[in-house]
Amino acid sequence: MESDIKKRSLDLHEKNTGKITVISKVRVKNSDDLSLAYSPGVAEPCLKIKDNPNDIYKYTSKGNLIAIVTDGSAVLGLGNIGPHASLPVMEGKAILFKEFADVDAFPICLDTQDPEEIINIVKKISPTFGGINLEDISAPNCVIIERRLKEELDIPVFHDDQHGTAIVTSAALINSCRLSGRKLEDLEIVLSGTGAAGSSIARLLKDMGVKKIYGYNIDGVVLKDKYDSYSFLIKELIDQSIIDFPNNLDNDSLEALMKHKDVFIGVSVKALVTKEMVSSMNKDPFIFAMANPDPEIMPDEAIEAKAFVVGTGRSDFPNQINNVLAFPGLFRGALDSKSTKITESMKLSAAKAIAYIIKDEELRRDYIIPSPFDKRVVVAVSKAVKDEVYRLKIYRK
Amino acid sequence: MESDIKKRSLDLHEKNTGKITVISKVRVKNSDDLSLAYSPGVAEPCLKIKDNPNDIYKYTSKGNLIAIVTDGSAVLGLGNIGPHASLPVMEGKAILFKEFADVDAFPICLDTQDPEEIINIVKKISPTFGGINLEDISAPNCVIIERRLKEELDIPVFHDDQHGTAIVTSAALINSCRLSGRKLEDLEIVLSGTGAAGSSIARLLKDMGVKKIYGYNIDGVVLKDKYDSYSFLIKELIDQSIIDFPNNLDNDSLEALMKHKDVFIGVSVKALVTKEMVSSMNKDPFIFAMANPDPEIMPDEAIEAKAFVVGTGRSDFPNQINNVLAFPGLFRGALDSKSTKITESMKLSAAKAIAYIIKDEELRRDYIIPSPFDKRVVVAVSKAVKDEVYRLKIYRK
Numbered sequence: 001m002e003s004d005i006k007k008r009s010l011d012l013h014e015k016n017t018g019k020i021t022v023i024s025k026v027r028v029k030n031s032d033d034l035s036l037a038y039s040p041g042v043a044e045p046c047l048k049i050k051d052n053p054n055d056i057y058k059y060t061s062k063g064n065l066i067a068i069v070t071d072g073s074a075v076l077g078l079g080n081i082g083p084h085a086s087l088p089v090m091e092g093k094a095i096l097f098k099e100f101a102d103v104d105a106f107p108i109c110l111d112t113q114d115p116e117e118i119i120n121i122v123k124k125i126s127p128t129f130g131g132i133n134l135e136d137i138s139a140p141n142c143v144i145i146e147r148r149l150k151e152e153l154d155i156p157v158f159h160d161d162q163h164g165t166a167i168v169t170s171a172a173l174i175n176s177c178r179l180s181g182r183k184l185e186d187l188e189i190v191l192s193g194t195g196a197a198g199s200s201i202a203r204l205l206k207d208m209g210v211k212k213i214y215g216y217n218i219d220g221v222v223l224k225d226k227y228d229s230y231s232f233l234i235k236e237l238i239d240q241s242i243i244d245f246p247n248n249l250d251n252d253s254l255e256a257l258m259k260h261k262d263v264f265i266g267v268s269v270k271a272l273v274t275k276e277m278v279s280s281m282n283k284d285p286f287i288f289a290m291a292n293p294d295p296e297i298m299p300d301e302a303i304e305a306k307a308f309v310v311g312t313g314r315s316d317f318p319n320q321i322n323n324v325l326a327f328p329g330l331f332r333g334a335l336d337s338k339s340t341k342i343t344e345s346m347k348l349s350a351a352k353a354i355a356y357i358i359k360d361e362e363l364r365r366d367y368i369i370p371s372p373f374d375k376r377v378v379v380a381v382s383k384a385v386k387d388e389v390y391r392l393k394i395y396r397k
Numbered sequence: 398m399e400s401d402i403k404k405r406s407l408d409l410h411e412k413n414t415g416k417i418t419v420i421s422k423v424r425v426k427n428s429d430d431l432s433l434a435y436s437p438g439v440a441e442p443c444l445k446i447k448d449n450p451n452d453i454y455k456y457t458s459k460g461n462l463i464a465i466v467t468d469g470s471a472v473l474g475l476g477n478i479g480p481h482a483s484l485p486v487m488e489g490k491a492i493l494f495k496e497f498a499d500v501d502a503f504p505i506c507l508d509t510q511d512p513e514e515i516i517n518i519v520k521k522i523s524p525t526f527g528g529i530n531l532e533d534i535s536a537p538n539c540v541i542i543e544r545r546l547k548e549e550l551d552i553p554v555f556h557d558d559q560h561g562t563a564i565v566t567s568a569a570l571i572n573s574c575r576l577s578g579r580k581l582e583d584l585e586i587v588l589s590g591t592g593a594a595g596s597s598i599a600r601l602l603k604d605m606g607v608k609k610i611y612g613y614n615i616d617g618v619v620l621k622d623k624y625d626s627y628s629f630l631i632k633e634l635i636d637q638s639i640i641d642f643p644n645n646l647d648n649d650s651l652e653a654l655m656k657h658k659d660v661f662i663g664v665s666v667k668a669l670v671t672k673e674m675v676s677s678m679n680k681d682p683f684i685f686a687m688a689n690p691d692p693e694i695m696p697d698e699a700i701e702a703k704a705f706v707v708g709t710g711r712s713d714f715p716n717q718i719n720n721v722l723a724f725p726g727l728f729r730g731a732l733d734s735k736s737t738k739i740t741e742s743m744k745l746s747a748a749k750a751i752a753y754i755i756k757d758e759e760l761r762r763d764y765i766i767p768s769p770f771d772k773r774v775v776v777a778v779s780k781a782v783k784d785e786v787y788r789l790k791i792y793r794k
Contacts (some may be wrong), residue, residue: 009438010445010456016422018458019434022501023420024492025413030770031712037416038489040690041406044472048407049473050482059407060484061415076440078447083524085447087457090525092435095421104419106503109524121518127480127506128487260442293437315428326433373427 019091020107051163054396055128057338064335065104066131068093069111069122074138074161077269077292083109086136093135093160101328101378103335105133110289115141119148126153130335133327134159139196154396156334156342162200164323167330168369169265169288169311170204170351172321175358175368176263176286176309187284188212188261192254192296193268194222194234194243195228201265204241204351207344214261215243218270220252257281264288266296274295278305287311290321309365318366325354325372329381336382337389338396346388353377353384416488417504422458446585451793454527454735461732462501463528465490466519471535471558474666474689480506483533490532493701498725498775500732502530512538516545517697523550530724531556536593537630547582551793553731553739556593561720561745563597564607564727565766566662566685566708567605567748569718572755572765573660573706585609585679589651589693590639590665591619591631598662600641601748604741606655611658612640615667617649652677661685663693670694675702684708707761715763722751722769726778733779734786735793743785750774750781 013019024036035041045059072086090107097105108125110118118141122132132155134146142159146299149157177184187210191198194215202213206314215222215237219229225244227238238244250256258264258277263286267274273296278285288308289295299310299317311319330350334342357370357380370377390393410416423434432438442456454460469483487504494502505522507515515538529552531543539556546554574581584607588595591612599610612619612634616626621642624635634640647653655661655674660683663670670693674782675682684704686692689711696707696714708716727747731739754777756766767774786792 005432005438006441009433009441012423012433012438013442013456017460018456018462019421019423020419020458020462020501021422022417022462022491022495022503024416024495025418026409026416026492028492028496034493034769035402035712036406036409038486039473040495041409042403042485043475044403044406044491045410045485046472046475046478046482049484050478053481056481056484057414059410059415059469060488062484063414063418065417065419067413075443076436078440078443081443081447084450084453085443087440087446087453087459087525088442089435091457092439094419095423095425096431096435098419098421099425104417106419107525108522109523111524117521121521124508124514124518125505125522127508128484274774315432372431 004155013088019049019095048098055157057396061104062128063130065106065129066097066133066331067116067122067125067129068105068107068133068135069108069110070135070390071110071118071137073113073136073141075136080138083111090135093133096324097179097328097331100324101332101382103328103331115144118145119152122149123152126155131331132158133331136161139232142196142277143199143233150341154340156331156339158327158330158342159196160323160327161197164326165197165202165267165321166200166288167326167347167351168321168323168354169201169290170208170355171325172288172319172369173205173263173286174309174352174355175363178355178360179363180284180308181366184209185211187263188214189263189265190214190215190216190254190258191262192264192266192271194237195268197267199233201267202237204344204347205380206242207348208351212244213242214246214257216254216257216271217268220372221246221249221257223252262286266291271296275301275305278302278307284308288321309368311369319369320372321369322372325370325377326381327348328387329378332376332378333382334384334389337386340394340396343388343392343394345392346385349384350381351390353380356380410485412696416492419695454793458501459525460527462503462526463494463504463728464505464519464522464526465530465532466505466507467532468507468515468534470510470538472533477535480508480576486707487532490530493721494725494728497721498729498779500725500728510538512541515542516549519546520549523552525780529555530728533558536573537628540630541630547738551737553728553736555724555727556667557720557724557759559593559597561723562594562664562687562718563601564723564744564748565720565751566598566716567590567601567686567745568722568751569685569708570602570660570767571749571752572760575752575757576760576765577681577705579659581606581609584660585611585788586660586662587611587613587651587655587658589613589661589663589668591634592665593630594664596630596634598664599634601741601744603639604745605748609641610639611643611654613651613654613668614665618643618646618654620649659683663688668693672698672702675699675704681705685718706765708766716766717769718766719769722767722774723747723778726750726775727782729775730779730782731786734783736786737791737793737794740785740789740791741772742789743782744787747778750777753777
């Protein structure tokens, strides 16, 4: 990061003393205002809600308000910096929700990293919120927490670090296929990183029709004979045939795995990809090198090695795989349709909506992903998500 | 409550879908904005806070942000309506904080009424907040929770239902003395209601110099021979000589207790005061009949019975004892002075500040309490509170 950005960011945060403020939507200038917004008038909406719990969505801000919940255990590329130091990121996420999709979002930074306690606290504070966005929680806790909350709460729960990347990566893959004329079901994909984000990517791609995904992680290529040593996340991917075992591999290196494959998707800071490895892939490979801040391979190198498209997580290169394309519209659509959950099919709808923002004739190798500031994105994503909620009939009555 | 207010309040809440919104204090219109407010620039304030925890006040909204925490167990006059139905009240409180004192406040409605769990959750969510305002929690839990949080957190904690009323009642008593030429130390006071609010009133009045306070509650007059049957709250008041035992009482009725006393303070819905009881008091008694929505005695009756001043909790009579005179300025002062707590002496300073808004020559029997919309109040209260924090040196370094 440039030192200029560092200094300007500190200045911005200090000058404004943070980034969020909680303001009133109604006027409170005289005693009549006070008697309506507060005592005694406020007793009426309270009694309505007491008699009909769903009226909370009618008379309060709950229906447009989500909690951004973190334990500070896996913040950006900074690691386990704790709940206090994570607050600037959560405030940042809150203002992105507001600016991109008019979703009210509030940071809840929890001073505990015990998953059972996090689950319990989120359940107990949930009356105020119409949705829960989990953020920057380390694996496997993030998966455990999200699954339990999805089961036990009747509002949408979404862990952005898992699924946001998955949605935008899927959109990138759809458009790479459109531009190159290939089909998803013909692709053989190398997935570097089989943690929370990698798992979610693999699941979504399989749901989309991809047939072959091979895993790579810190222990090398994911292989059947290592099964017993794997965490439950990887075991699940294997048991559910999400991850496939490669045949006839020279050894269990990333180099060996990438030979004659079509796509590289990297969501691990550990892997390094060379030009030679890209050259060893099938013709016109797609490279999504999303390690942050340093991609697994720099875009210019991948292009030199004949990559067809290259995407990274960075805004200073083309084709940025940026979660902000997904989460604002996803929650906008879920809240507007009164959805009680976020399903795989809603994520898939979101991915397709992001992809098809770009028309056939506009697609280019350096433009397979729309800009985060393209105002059509949130509209398209929220509409696609809403349509899916209506189709599934998973909305609040 | 008039049906007109009921309908207009419902309309207001429905039209705006609640009363609060969370907005951004900084601009996020292009990728440069994004790189400063979010990734990658936001890493810098995170790292600063990690290295120096107090920097959280410099780079985030924490220092101006309080949680309004309830379990929905004692909401307005509605009782135990639970956390969901309490949300309109908590949103209302939040906008009062914002409108009266520019304090950002956010409702946390907890789906538990177990005091230990509430204490634990508030501690665990505290990283986001610069202060905790407990609200509408029933006694004795509210006292237990507040005491423990005051001990265990390093940010101001305040239960408004206990102390807000106490501060404003104290201000009313100060001004009743100023106007009548009497002295606090000469007054004999009847306190009807010895729960959370009553206890706090009694403590603050004693700190202010009142010598004699007699208690009355659902079990009759507070007497030594009933000691064993009392809750720990009342036992403490007796043990610490906050509540005094009356001499030579005919019986343990409120009627008997009020004879020849100077002040009636009512914070219980159970007690009824008649004109005869007011007439039996010493000359020119002060009557603060704060039961809501129906005062222990209506102001016109008390005046007919020769009360010198009458205060109630209602906005449609003179001398409204309204907490909004206290809590906004109290938190404004505590946050501005970086106070780590709220002390008895800060409450006392707030009470005096509220009282002395009204100049000697302005005081009248129907104007011993300033209007909630008097803009001088929050300025005076916050300054008085700040001065006390500086004097006590209880601020964050």
